[in-house]
Amino acid sequence: MPPQVQRLVAWAERRLPSLTRLRHAEPLPILLHRRRIYIVPTGFGMGFSLLLAVMLVGALNYANNAALMLTCLLGAAASGSMLVAFRVLNGLTIGGVRAGTARAGEAVRVSIDVAASQRERMAVRLDVAGREFAFVVPDGGTATVEFELPAEFRGWLALPRMRLHSRWPFGLFRAWSWLHPDRNVLVYPRPEAHGPKPFEPRGDADRGRPRPGDEPAALREYRAGDPRRQIAWKLSARHHGLLVKDLEQPAPQEDWRLDWDGMHGLDDESRIARLTRWIDEARDAGRRWSLRLPDAYFDVAQGDEHYHRCMTALALRP
Amino acid sequence: MTGFRPSLRRAPTTDPVLGKRPFDLLCLTMAFVLLVHAAHLPLWLTGALAVVLAARWRQRRRGGRNAPAWIKLPLIGLLLGAVVMQNGTLFGREPGSAFAVGLLVLKLLESEHRRDARVGIAFACFALMSALLFDQGLVASFFVCLGIVPALATLRSLEEIDPQGTSLAGEFKPVLLALLAAVPLSLFAFLFVPRLSTPLWGAPQNAASTTGLSNRLAPGEMMELMTDDTPALRVTFAGPPPANAERYFRAFTMQWFDGKAWAPGFRNARRPPAPAEYGAQTVYEVSVEPTHDRVVPMLDLPMAAPPDTAMRADHTVLAQKRIDEVTSFPGLAATRYRLEATLDDDVRRENLLLPMGVGPRARALAASWAQRYGNDPQAIARAALAMFHANFSYTLAAPPLGQDRIDDFLFGTREGYCEHFASTFTFLMRAAGLPARVVTGYQGGYWNANARYLLVRRSDAHAWSEVWLEGRGWVRFDPTAAVRPERVQLGAAAANAGHGGNDGLFDMAWLRNLRDRWDVVNQWWNRGVIGFDALRQQGLLQPFGIARAESSELVAIFAVGCALLVAVALGWALFQRHEGDALDASMRRLQRKLARVGVVRRTGEGPKHFLARAARALPGQRNALERLGELYLRSRYGHDEPPPESVIRFRREVKEFKARRVVK
Numbered sequence: 003m004p005p006q007v008q009r010l011v012a013w014a015e016r017r018l019p020s021l022t023r024l025r026h027a028e029p030l031p032i033l034l035h036r037r038r039i040y041i042v043p044t045g046f047g048m049g050f051s052l053l054l055a056v057m058l059v060g061a062l063n064y065a066n067n068a069a070l071m072l073t074c075l076l077g078a079a080a081s082g083s084m085l086v087a088f089r090v091l092n093g094l095t096i097g098g099v100r101a102g103t104a105r106a107g108e109a110v111r112v113s114i115d116v117a118a119s120q121r122e123r124m125a126v127r128l129d130v131a132g133r134e135f136a137f138v139v140p141d142g143g144t145a146t147v148e149f150e151l152p153a154e155f156r157g158w159l160a161l162p163r164m165r166l167h168s169r170w171p172f173g174l175f176r177a178w179s180w181l182h183p184d185r186n187v188l189v190y191p192r193p194e195a196h197g198p199k200p201f202e203p204r205g206d207a208d209r210g211r212p213r214p215g216d217e218p219a220a221l222r223e224y225r226a227g228d229p230r231r232q233i234a235w236k237l238s239a240r241h242h243g244l245l246v247k248d249l250e251q252p253a254p255q256e257d258w259r260l261d262w263d264g265m266h267g268l269d270d271e272s273r274i275a276r277l278t279r280w281i282d283e284a285r286d287a288g289r290r291w292s293l294r295l296p297d298a299y300f301d302v303a304q305g306d307e308h309y310h311r312c313m314t315a316l317a318l319r320p
Numbered sequence: 321m322t323g324f325r326p327s328l329r330r331a332p333t334t335d336p337v338l339g340k341r342p343f344d345l346l347c348l349t350m351a352f353v354l355l356v357h358a359a360h361l362p363l364w365l366t367g368a369l370a371v372v373l374a375a376r377w378r379q380r381r382r383g384g385r386n387a388p389a390w391i392k393l394p395l396i397g398l399l400l401g402a403v404v405m406q407n408g409t410l411f412g413r414e415p416g417s418a419f420a421v422g423l424l425v426l427k428l429l430e431s432e433h434r435r436d437a438r439v440g441i442a443f444a445c446f447a448l449m450s451a452l453l454f455d456q457g458l459v460a461s462f463f464v465c466l467g468i469v470p471a472l473a474t475l476r477s478l479e480e481i482d483p484q485g486t487s488l489a490g491e492f493k494p495v496l497l498a499l500l501a502a503v504p505l506s507l508f509a510f511l512f513v514p515r516l517s518t519p520l521w522g523a524p525q526n527a528a529s530t531t532g533l534s535n536r537l538a539p540g541e542m543m544e545l546m547t548d549d550t551p552a553l554r555v556t557f558a559g560p561p562p563a564n565a566e567r568y569f570r571a572f573t574m575q576w577f578d579g580k581a582w583a584p585g586f587r588n589a590r591r592p593p594a595p596a597e598y599g600a601q602t603v604y605e606v607s608v609e610p611t612h613d614r615v616v617p618m619l620d621l622p623m624a625a626p627p628d629t630a631m632r633a634d635h636t637v638l639a640q641k642r643i644d645e646v647t648s649f650p651g652l653a654a655t656r657y658r659l660e661a662t663l664d665d666d667v668r669r670e671n672l673l674l675p676m677g678v679g680p681r682a683r684a685l686a687a688s689w690a691q692r693y694g695n696d697p698q699a700i701a702r703a704a705l706a707m708f709h710a711n712f713s714y715t716l717a718a719p720p721l722g723q724d725r726i727d728d729f730l731f732g733t734r735e736g737y738c739e740h741f742a743s744t745f746t747f748l749m750r751a752a753g754l755p756a757r758v759v760t761g762y763q764g765g766y767w768n769a770n771a772r773y774l775l776v777r778r779s780d781a782h783a784w785s786e787v788w789l790e791g792r793g794w795v796r797f798d799p800t801a802a803v804r805p806e807r808v809q810l811g812a813a814a815a816n817a818g819h820g821g822n823d824g825l826f827d828m829a830w831l832r833n834l835r836d837r838w839d840v841v842n843q844w845w846n847r848g849v850i851g852f853d854a855l856r857q858q859g860l861l862q863p864f865g866i867a868r869a870e871s872s873e874l875v876a877i878f879a880v881g882c883a884l885l886v887a888v889a890l891g892w893a894l895f896q897r898h899e900g901d902a903l904d905a906s907m908r909r910l911q912r913k914l915a916r917v918g919v920v921r922r923t924g925e926g927p928k929h930f931l932a933r934a935a936r937a938l939p940g941q942r943n944a945l946e947r948l949g950e951l952y953l954r955s956r957y958g959h960d961e962p963p964p965e966s967v968i969r970f971r972r973e974v975k976e977f978k979a980r981r982v983v984k
Contacts (some may be wrong), residue, residue: 036894056446063516065515065516065645066456067849068461069449069452069453070513071510071849072452072468074506074507074513075506076445077506078502078505078506079468079499081505082501082505083498092893125481137481138482169479171494172476
């Protein structure tokens, strides 16, 4: 790009922030004002003005003043609708971006609040993620738009530039403003589809096998071969069949100590995918786990907070 | 992300299907178009199109979709055939508009999507305008303008997200408001859009038969006029209006009689206006309703031709162009005059001609008068008038006449109206050897005292005679006045009382008053709106000292005015009510003052923190700022509503506060 053009673009960026989609991200909340709302006639508006021109020439040619008045009235109403379109967007506030969690390869749900402090705003449309969302912003209220963004990679996903526009009231003009909220959505890494269990200090031989314990865990129907001393006689007397005290318990789950460096011969992404799978499995099994990364260590714990902290660290691995 | 395509528009997704409400409004718009065109469309076509419209509306309401091609194509063919059958051609005003309206209604059959509705609405606007080519009267124009409302409401409901939420009337109110807001700009544009002094292409040929006087006087021809109450002329006088009996408006003279009808003679057009001497004069202006004819009825006797007109030998006036819209002519009339004191032999002969074999008994009667009164022509005329007065009666319901109209009327029916009397009287005068001719025009009129003008209706059409008398020239004789003096002294309505069909109703005073006022409104519309042409536009700036505004000046004024109006509208659009109360307004003022010296309130910064920061930044005004901060906090948070006295105090202190930059 020659320097003049660059300067021009830079000027446009500075002075006409919403005309150029190259606009830099801006902090929320975004208040729409006259410097960033643009209006052009729609295709229908072009056609309609052509029609008005024909009507004007016809009325003038036939010196038909009533027709001229009709044309003038239509024209004035049409041009007035331009200002109405502008007023639909003027003063709207875009804020309150909320995002759900998603993994790479899935779609992340994002919701955006559009608020109007004055006037009901009819037919506001938001173009984002290849779709158009139409909504009404109530007077002094908020409209919420929910959409899904495809998330391909782990890490921060920047919200795309989106266009807020309106053709209200007659569809003759389109007022629009480009938005580029400075807001990122975290996308967790994608777990690998299948792979080995993490290394456990006690070995795999009797992992998870039930062992007899001391405390009765539950009652169950008698099965042939159950030792007699385990029959709950008193309770069975009140029932039709024999009940047996089940003393077997699953092995207490070992804490998983997940270590980045514990995997050999894998590249970074595969390590992240595997650790993600392990953490998912640990959480699903109610296990406690710790995670050691080259630059961080999360001590043994469980629960949502621990999970999200670990996932965030994994998502943000360089 | 829509991607970095250079165009601002997204690729069009599939066109949304019309909802129920937009389709209803679309149908309503089309019905309106049909209605405003109904006046000139053949009745059967209007009816058929209305049936198609209603059927389509019903069909889609029940969930039907596009009509198949085997219905649409034959219908279009049928429409085309019908229009061509009716008019003989497809081109021209009537067939063109009939075809356009028909296509518009048939377009509904395939209106399923938003795009169809938009196209339909755009052409409906055009069709509405084309209705004004037929009639641009006040009522017609009003109805056509009303047609914009459903059209715009349709466009609006196409954009609405949930159109079912509002009632049908709720759709119209915002549109009406938008139109109301558009009125100033449209009026301005109407006044200042430069008019064309000559049309770019031919003005439409008006196929409508001439309405108003015709240059033939045949039995029954006038009857249609005499029962038509639409206005024909409006006359304003510089001085007091002439007496009713003096209000003769001359349109045609007729010299040629074939026994049935009178027609203009051949010599009239070729001669210059006959010389005349004039007495008392009346200055007036006559505004003529469109007749699609060239004749301009002028107050008897016109002295000179107004601009753009020509006067013929008999002092009737023809405009250069057909009068297709309301046109005003300044006039100068002599109420006393001597017209054509000497008569050429040719002209005398023409005015004595009688058809062969017509009215033998009338001729005998005239001959007997001629014998008795010899060379006193006035006595002959008096004798004829006396006969009419004694034995004849005035009625609009004249019995039919037999083969010999003159004799049958004179000696048979003896009932008739101006046409019969003028025709027979002229015949008698010619038979008695006096040059005579029939004059048609208007007589009388209604003096509208509210607006001080004379309203002449078509029903005031009249026929009378002129007899050439030695030394006095052409003298007006009105045999109808001899039969029924009220006709001339009070006007047609009085004469017809009890004879016509519809007059009892119009006798009621309040109704007459209402009609007066209504006519004033019409007059205002005709003069102010329809008659606002290039000439009047050039005179628009006369109050500002510009005698003749050129179109470049008009364009400049138009541009400047539009810019002003746009500025006003932009002010409205950009105006943003600040939220909050008076306390907040004062706080904003303080913020502006502080921002000027570099202390800008950050987003999300509370008032306490902000003012403390300001006090730190401006140590010289620390005390003032701390006091202000405390006052604000106390007013804002110490009460549910800030007490008025502390608001006033805060406002005053903010006003007195002067932020001074710290010199570092």
